[in-house]
Amino acid sequence: MENHTQPLDFIQDKQGKKGIFAWIFSTDHKRIGILYLVSITTFFLVGGLLGGLMRLELIAPGETVMSPQTYNAFFTVHGIIMIFLVVIPGLGAVFGNFFLPIMIGARDVAFPKINLLSWWLYVTGAILALLSQFAGNGAPDTGWTFYAPYSTESGTNVVAAVFAAFVLGFSSILTGLNFIVTIHRMRAPGMSWFRMPLFPWSLYATAWIQVLATPIVGITLMMIVAERLFQIGFFDPSLGGDPILYQHLFWIYSHPAVYIMILPAMGVITEIIPTFSKKAIFGYKAIALSSIAIAAVGYFVWGHHMYTSGMSTTARWFFSFLTFIVAVPSAIKVFNWVATMYKGSIDVRTPFLYAASFIFLFMIGGLTGLVLGSLATDVHVHDTSFVVAHFHYIIFGGMGFAFFAAIHYWWPKMFGKMYDERRANVAWLITFVGFNVLYFPLFIIGVQGMPRRYFDYLPQFHMGHLISTIGAFILLTGIFLMIYNIMRTKKHGTPAGMNPWGGVTLEWTIPSPPPVENFEEIPTITKPPYTFE
Amino acid sequence: MIYLQIFSGASNMVEGVDRSFMVIFSISLFFLMGITATMIYFIVRYRKTRNPKATQIDGSNTLEIIWTVVPLILVMVMFFYGYRGYVIMREVPEDAMNIKVNGYMWDWDFEYENGKVSKDLYLPINKPVKLNLYSLDVIHSLYIPAFRVKEDAVPGKENYMWFTAQLEGEYEVLCAEYCGLRHSYMEAKAVVIPQEKFDTWLADYHPELNKDPRGLEILKANACTGCHSLDGSKLVGPSFKGIFGIQRIVLVAGKEKTVTVDEDYLLKSIKEPNAEVVKDYPANVMQSYSKVLTNEDMGEIVTYIKTLK
Numbered sequence: 001m002e003n004h005t006q007p008l009d010f011i012q013d014k015q016g017k018k019g020i021f022a023w024i025f026s027t028d029h030k031r032i033g034i035l036y037l038v039s040i041t042t043f044f045l046v047g048g049l050l051g052g053l054m055r056l057e058l059i060a061p062g063e064t065v066m067s068p069q070t071y072n073a074f075f076t077v078h079g080i081i082m083i084f085l086v087v088i089p090g091l092g093a094v095f096g097n098f099f100l101p102i103m104i105g106a107r108d109v110a111f112p113k114i115n116l117l118s119w120w121l122y123v124t125g126a127i128l129a130l131l132s133q134f135a136g137n138g139a140p141d142t143g144w145t146f147y148a149p150y151s152t153e154s155g156t157n158v159v160a161a162v163f164a165a166f167v168l169g170f171s172s173i174l175t176g177l178n179f180i181v182t183i184h185r186m187r188a189p190g191m192s193w194f195r196m197p198l199f200p201w202s203l204y205a206t207a208w209i210q211v212l213a214t215p216i217v218g219i220t221l222m223m224i225v226a227e228r229l230f231q232i233g234f235f236d237p238s239l240g241g242d243p244i245l246y247q248h249l250f251w252i253y254s255h256p257a258v259y260i261m262i263l264p265a266m267g268v269i270t271e272i273i274p275t276f277s278k279k280a281i282f283g284y285k286a287i288a289l290s291s292i293a294i295a296a297v298g299y300f301v302w303g304h305h306m307y308t309s310g311m312s313t314t315a316r317w318f319f320s321f322l323t324f325i326v327a328v329p330s331a332i333k334v335f336n337w338v339a340t341m342y343k344g345s346i347d348v349r350t351p352f353l354y355a356a357s358f359i360f361l362f363m364i365g366g367l368t369g370l371v372l373g374s375l376a377t378d379v380h381v382h383d384t385s386f387v388v389a390h391f392h393y394i395i396f397g398g399m400g401f402a403f404f405a406a407i408h409y410w411w412p413k414m415f416g417k418m419y420d421e422r423r424a425n426v427a428w429l430i431t432f433v434g435f436n437v438l439y440f441p442l443f444i445i446g447v448q449g450m451p452r453r454y455f456d457y458l459p460q461f462h463m464g465h466l467i468s469t470i471g472a473f474i475l476l477t478g479i480f481l482m483i484y485n486i487m488r489t490k491k492h493g494t495p496a497g498m499n500p501w502g503g504v505t506l507e508w509t510i511p512s513p514p515p516v517e518n519f520e521e522i523p524t525i526t527k528p529p530y531t532f533e
Numbered sequence: 534m535i536y537l538q539i540f541s542g543a544s545n546m547v548e549g550v551d552r553s554f555m556v557i558f559s560i561s562l563f564f565l566m567g568i569t570a571t572m573i574y575f576i577v578r579y580r581k582t583r584n585p586k587a588t589q590i591d592g593s594n595t596l597e598i599i600w601t602v603v604p605l606i607l608v609m610v611m612f613f614y615g616y617r618g619y620v621i622m623r624e625v626p627e628d629a630m631n632i633k634v635n636g637y638m639w640d641w642d643f644e645y646e647n648g649k650v651s652k653d654l655y656l657p658i659n660k661p662v663k664l665n666l667y668s669l670d671v672i673h674s675l676y677i678p679a680f681r682v683k684e685d686a687v688p689g690k691e692n693y694m695w696f697t698a699q700l701e702g703e704y705e706v707l708c709a710e711y712c713g714l715r716h717s718y719m720e721a722k723a724v725v726i727p728q729e730k731f732d733t734w735l736a737d738y739h740p741e742l743n744k745d746p747r748g749l750e751i752l753k754a755n756a757c758t759g760c761h762s763l764d765g766s767k768l769v770g771p772s773f774k775g776i777f778g779i780q781r782i783v784l785v786a787g788k789e790k791t792v793t794v795d796e797d798y799l800l801k802s803i804k805e806p807n808a809e810v811v812k813d814y815p816a817n818v819m820q821s822y823s824k825v826l827t828n829e830d831m832g833e834i835v836t837y838i839k840t841l842k
């Protein structure tokens with residue numbers, strides 16, 4: 001019997017569509033968010049599996065389980081999948097789509113159809129990326145950075161992979177555009193800019209980067225294609241081109257891309273800490289504005305990837321200087337998060353554990369970034385496993401752990417079911433330990449001179465690699481346990497209720513799962529977003 | 534262990550690099566420990582069971598200013614040390630000895646001022662050395678971890694690095710920029726020896742005697758020997774040794790076919806390397822050289838391969 005006073009939730013209400021079509025042709029932001037969740041999780045597992053196999057190859061010096069060509073293809077494909085299909089869309093596409101409209105009191109994003117188009121572009125790009133691995137002359141072996149002239153000369157399937165990244169770029173641009181307009185035009189009455197919650201703030205800063213920076217990488221990747229097909233001579237010196245030009249163009253996008261991943265992650269953490277501390281966020285404006293500062297200064301630091309490329313001496317110190325400046329707004333956020341806990345009433349639940357471990361891992365990632373931003377030390381550790389460890393602490397320890405935090409925080413809202421919290425905490429502990437055992441040794445062997453993207457290595461690095469490989473398998477165990485625990489809520493979940501954590505932002509004022517229209521009546525906002533009691 | 538490595542002074546660059554490393558490392562460790570400890574203390578001290586009611590605090594402008602300005606000052610200190618350790622790397626002393634470095638897939642050649650070419654980097658102790666870095670194909674990066682130096686060898690560009698080796702011994706020379714199949718095997722040794730020994734080593738060079746046959750010169754200049762060995766060992770492609778005149782199974786559009794390796798086959802393999810690939814070797818790794826080599830060059834190569842019995 002249908003209860004006519006309660007509207008159907010968005011999962012029950014298929015809007016007149018059947019089966020899978022209720023998903024893949026839905027323009028409901030919540031359904032699109034879940035489409036992304038499923039696709040991104042799938043690719044995360046594929047990328048993770050490739051990473052695990054690479055770690056297995058490196059368990060001992062010499063060839064163990066795969067040939068060098070396979071290894072080179074694996075780290076390329078691992079990078080392409082993880083960067084373009086997982087972490088760049090990541091939090092924005094999944095939780096941004098699902099929660100941005102709800103958190104600002106809207107019924108959907110500004111352009112629901114474009115939103116669906118973004119997902120379709122994502123899928124098209126993903127299929128192209130997969131095709132590039134299997135069709136034609138073998139998986140690309142250039143690294144996800146596609147450095148010229150290697151990428152313009154390699155006999156492997158580079159064009160398809162590059163074109164995939166190009167299509168994925170459009171998906172990202174459209175999502176960014178959609179979010180900007182949504183935030184500008186669709187906030188609930190009374191929600192001034194400084195009454196907007198901080199996850200939407202972080203998405204706003206991110207969206208500007210997506211819109212402004214992504215076209216640059218799109219053009220750059222097309223130049224690679226043109227170079228390969230028509231021998232134009234942009235980048236290949238044997239055709240009169242300049243390989244350093246490619247690096248500039250590539251990093252003009254790909255450095256800000258780091259902020260496309262990490263800003264929404266910071267936004268998630270900023271939501272979770274007040275909820276579980278039962279306390280208003282410390283320094284609301286400082287956190288909101290620091291997102292904007294990171295997005296703005298982050299455009300001008302790309303050259304720190306190129307200190308040893310032969311760039312001019314002036315450019316090198318200029319980029320180093322700005323790189324150090326951009327560290328400050330991140331530090332400000334960390335101080336404010338910790339200050340929020342002061343005199344709170346802290347309920348240590350699974351999302352909070354992920355958020356607190358995010359802070360720890362993000363600090364390690366950020367502080368080791370200072371070693372890479374500094375000129376003298378970067379000369380030594382550039383292109384070593386120190387860099388690999390650093391960006392995995394930022395991307396995986398940062399964005400990845402924020403994603404895990406978000407899924408544990410919002411899953412009960414999205415599906416109305418609560419997972420087994422004890423098992424979730426065990427999975428957290430295994431994941432956290434595995435992560436550090438996997439990546440920390442790479443800092444040490446990196447400082448000792450272990451270059452990255454090496455199929456084989458000198459005997460003195462064996463211990464570090466061995467420990468790291470063991471860590472990889474601990475980490476995978478934790479992740480599988482986590483996914484199992486979440487998936488099992490479908491049958492065994494307990495009803496979560498409207499507000500299981502005692503949160504105060506708008507998503508906790510509507511039923512779980514939310515109805516299609518989100519709000520029966522659009523709320524009027526009269527208070528700052530984190531008003532407890 | 535890390536400390537020992539960090540404070541060894543194998544080159545004059547070590548001090549600047551390691552000092553800025555230690556400055557950044559100490560400040561970072563202090564903050565990492567301090568913030569983590571504070572966080573854990575808050576979580577324990579203000580846990581729900583002990584502190585059931587939160588005290589609402591919106592923020593503090595004083596604190597915001599403090600934790601903006603203090604990190605700003607500290608990162609400027611870090612920047613300064615990094616800059617100081619780096620700036621000497623770009624200022625080459627006038628009396629530096631020049632060595633030309635050619636990187637190619639997947640080996641290094643070190644060419645000295647008198648024309649001597651070595652596979653290993655011999656260095657006189659306490660003498661400034663400038664390495665002029667060139668690449669014949671893709672980007673490589675010359676990296677000597679013990680010396681704390683690294684600079685890319687970029688095709689079409691002249692990069693450089695300099696240093697003074699200060700401790701006798703042998704050190705690893707690696708390639709740090711990913712350059713394809715045998716990237717991790719692109720290594721050499723830096724051998725630091727006393728000046729007198731170095732002078733003897735350098736003088737032991739007889740261009741007339743060691744002159745390579747023309748065909749071999751061309752093979753080396755085009756980095757062919759990175760994939761095709763001259764001694765029968767299997768690299769990416771088939772070795773040239775003893776290859777002339779024998780029969781080989783090749784794949785033509787997926788079908789096996791037996792060919793005799795004669796002049797025609799060798800020339801075809803240079804011009805269309807992927808048309809008839811020897812079985813068990815990867816296709817599409819090699820590019821056509823028909824635009825790179827002249828017909829005479831190709832002839833010289835074939836003549837040379839004939840001599841490799």
Ligand SMILES: [Cu+2]
Nearest residue numbers: 255302304305
């Ligand atoms: Cu960067």
Ligand SMILES: [Cu+2]
Nearest residue numbers: 673708712719
């Ligand atoms: Cu190389």
